[in-house]
Amino acid sequence: MTGAGPDERADAVVVGAGLTGLVTAVRLARTAGPGRRVLLLEAGGEPGGRARTTDHRGYRLGLGPRALYRTTRDELRALGVRVPGGEPDLSGSLALRDGALHPGYAAPGPLLRTGLLAPRERLAVARLLALSRGRPNLAGTDAARWLADRLPTERAREAAFAVLRVSAYAGRPEMIDAGALAAHFAGVRRGVTYVDGGWRTLVDALLGRARALGVETRTGCRVTAVEGGARPRLTLADGHGIRARSVVLAGLPQRAAHRLLDEPGPAGPPGRPLHTACLDVALSRLPDPRRTLVLGVDEPLYLSVASQTARLAPDGGAVLHLARYDDGSGLGATEVRKRLDELLDLCQPGWREVLVHERFLPRITTMTAVPEARTGGLPGRPGPRVPGRPGVFVAGDWVGPRGLLADACVLSGARAAEEAVARL
Numbered sequence: 001m002t003g004a005g006p007d008e009r010a011d012a013v014v015v016g017a018g019l020t021g022l023v024t025a026v027r028l029a030r031t032a033g034p035g036r037r038v039l040l041l042e043a044g045g046e047p048g049g050r051a052r053t054t055d056h057r058g059y060r061l062g063l064g065p066r067a068l069y070r071t072t073r074d075e076l077r078a079l080g081v082r083v084p085g086g087e088p089d090l091s092g093s094l095a096l097r098d099g100a101l102h103p104g105y106a107a108p109g110p111l112l113r114t115g116l117l118a119p120r121e122r123l124a125v126a127r128l129l130a131l132s133r134g135r136p137n138l139a140g141t142d143a144a145r146w147l148a149d150r151l152p153t154e155r156a157r158e159a160a161f162a163v164l165r166v167s168a169y170a171g172r173p174e175m176i177d178a179g180a181l182a183a184h185f186a187g188v189r190r191g192v193t194y195v196d197g198g199w200r201t202l203v204d205a206l207l208g209r210a211r212a213l214g215v216e217t218r219t220g221c222r223v224t225a226v227e228g229g230a231r232p233r234l235t236l237a238d239g240h241g242i243r244a245r246s247v248v249l250a251g252l253p254q255r256a257a258h259r260l261l262d263e264p265g266p267a268g269p270p271g272r273p274l275h276t277a278c279l280d281v282a283l284s285r286l287p288d289p290r291r292t293l294v295l296g297v298d299e300p301l302y303l304s305v306a307s308q309t310a311r312l313a314p315d316g317g318a319v320l321h322l323a324r325y326d327d328g329s330g331l332g333a334t335e336v337r338k339r340l341d342e343l344l345d346l347c348q349p350g351w352r353e354v355l356v357h358e359r360f361l362p363r364i365t366t367m368t369a370v371p372e373a374r375t376g377g378l379p380g381r382p383g384p385r386v387p388g389r390p391g392v393f394v395a396g397d398w399v400g401p402r403g404l405l406a407d408a409c410v411l412s413g414a415r416a417a418e419e420a421v422a423r424l
């Protein structure tokens with residue numbers, strides 16, 4: 001569909017077909033019931049956004065490491081989406097410190113035995129990670145302060161944060177609100193899933209659900225403006241116009257959403273994005289099957305052989321994800337790549353001889369706006385309504401009072417869908 005012409009009509013339009021948009025569209029169509037016209041518009045050539053998975057001769061490579069938390073899993077199941085896969089075994093995890101590997105502490109058992117900490121430190125770290133004191137009033141406190149209050153030594157703080165950072169993608173504790181971090185970690189402790197086939201399995205299943213519910217999905221369809229409030233009008237890049245009763249901007253970063261709405265943006269300080277460097281690797285054989293999960297302690301590094309848990313590679317092959325979380329040190333891409341290569345050399349010597357495919361992403365956005373102490377943590381995030389624009393809603397990893405990463409996407413998508421349906 002191209003050109004100006006008369007405006008097209010729809011009941012609801014969801015802009016963005018990443019995880020947030022897909023969940024929003026399915027919920028919206030399901031709650032609205034038959035007979036409603038729901039459009040899902042995606043600027044890119046395919047749906048999925050940052051949840052995309054690529055396929056190289058049967059090796060499924062997600063964009064960086066992927067663990068699905070229970071909140072997301074439960075939300076997807078509630079939408080009729082199966083989540084096949086497994087839970088990683090943390091018992092053999094290793095810690096990387098001073099360039100050497102040590103029996104690690106990603107799980108309570110190894111944590112209580114690690115030689116990197118004195119008994120008193122181990123106990124304090126184990127207690128903190130068990131969240132045994134609950135999470136009273138942590139919102140508005142940065143995680144560095146929380147760790148300093150609860151742990152006796154710098155070494156213990158470093159060790160605890162090595163575990164916490166993996167699921168929050170923050171390179172340094174100063175970068176994230178303690179309440180958000182603790183709430184998220186409590187969710188992580190309920191278990192995570194490595195998904196068979198990668199997150200593409202989820203994207204495909206959500207697309208299937210959307211189609212079955214009558215949602216019309218269009219790719220290569222960029223929305224350039226959303227005007228009006230009660231009956232918003234969308235303009236597409238080709239000049240085409242769509243008028244709808246409700247519009248959800250799903251998964252667009254906060255600034256991009258406000259640009260589209262021609263709004264000045266939030267009054268408070270803008271949330272900062274978190275970036276990560278990722279090295280995704282497919283090997284025809286795993287050189288060392290014992291070194292499959294490594295957490296950096298004195299440097300924000302990570303390695304995981306995801307294919308040991310989920311079906312991601314042909315028989316005998318392996319899919320690995322390495323990451324370096326951005327800690328604000330300003331390391332260039334070449335240096336980061338070198339450090340990831342060194343980690344891979346250490347854990348999987350000879351990997352180059354069995355390399356099938358590799359992809360280095362020097363700086364991918366893992367969170368578009370991290371909840372920080374200065375922005376009030378999770379309670380400080382905006383809700384789905386856009387002030388003064390009654391038919392327009394937002395959803396994504398920066399919206400709503402609950403969840404980080406995909407958890408925030410699915411929870412805020414569900415809320416925005418409810419609000420959007422209420423206007424139909």
Ligand SMILES: Cc1cc2nc3c(=O)[nH]c(=O)nc-3n(C[C@H](O)[C@H](O)[C@H](O)COP(=O)(O)OP(=O)(O)OC[C@H]3O[C@@H](n4cnc5c(N)ncnc54)[C@H](O)[C@@H]3O)c2cc1C
Nearest residue numbers: 016018019020043049050051064066067222223251405406
């Ligand atoms: C390396 C990495 C690892 C991660 N690991 C995890 C993890 O282990 N666990 C977890 O829970 N989360 C993880 N995440 C986060 C998770 O992937 C994201 O939170 C989620 O995929 C974001 O989905 P979204 O739909 O909000 O945004 P996106 O995926 O960015 O989708 C937004 C979509 O909107 C489209 N769009 C933008 N502007 C327009 C426009 N004007 N018109 C039409 N379409 C538009 C874009 O093309 C895009 O497809 C990770 C992310 C990364 C990058």
